[in-house]
Amino acid sequence: MAGEPRPISGEARRALEQELADLRAERATVAATLGGTDSPGDAADQADELQRANQLERLDDRITQITDRLHESASAGLPSTDAVGVGSTVTVRFADGTVETVQISEMAEERAHTLVTADSPLGRALLGHRAGDTVGYDAPDGPSTVTVLSLGEPSEDT
Incomplete structure (x- = not known):
């Protein structure tokens, strides 16, 4: 049963969709600040660039988690009305x-x-x-x- 798709409530779906939109907007902002120069800059510039790259990776990971969860819930169908479960x-x-x-x-x-x-x-x-x-x-x-x-x-x- 652990591998079966799990439904989610409409409210939870809307919250995930809003979080996904917010994360994508934040990702676009962070991505726009990366790279763009051929000069290596000083150590502070390099550290800042590394920090933004790490932030971008965290955003990408969360975007993937939410996208996967939304796809899973779509294939799960509606929550059961026979027994209480997630989404009920x-x-x-x-x-x-x-x-x-x-x-x-x-x-x-x-x-x-x-x-x-x-x-x-x-x-x-x-x-x-x-x-x-x-x-x-x-x-x-x-x-x-x-x-x-x-x-x-x-x-x-x-």
Whole structure:
């Protein structure tokens, strides 16, 4: 299962696409500052050139990672509505009775308050569970439980 393509949420896809656009713009700016002179310059100029070349390499590596992840998710199709996985939209009822719809994501996003990362305590606990399951997890305030109400669009019980 580790080698299978993994879907991502729409929100995570948009965040990756925005990061990719930002990285490509930054790469173009850095690349424009490289080379262009035949004179070797002093040691400070050479060090600066090396630093920009290293930055360009890091940008290229991240661009490749994001591009590969976007291609992988495209071939994975939509997130499952049978069991919770990365990319799933899940409506849950917490132990205190509050109901919330969250998306399971592989990365945290500053602007998305309803995302739960797959490696967070709640995210790890939800993975693989189905509607109707009650799941225990370690919350910041101590052990807690959550009940999976539905997968997919928000539950009518909210």
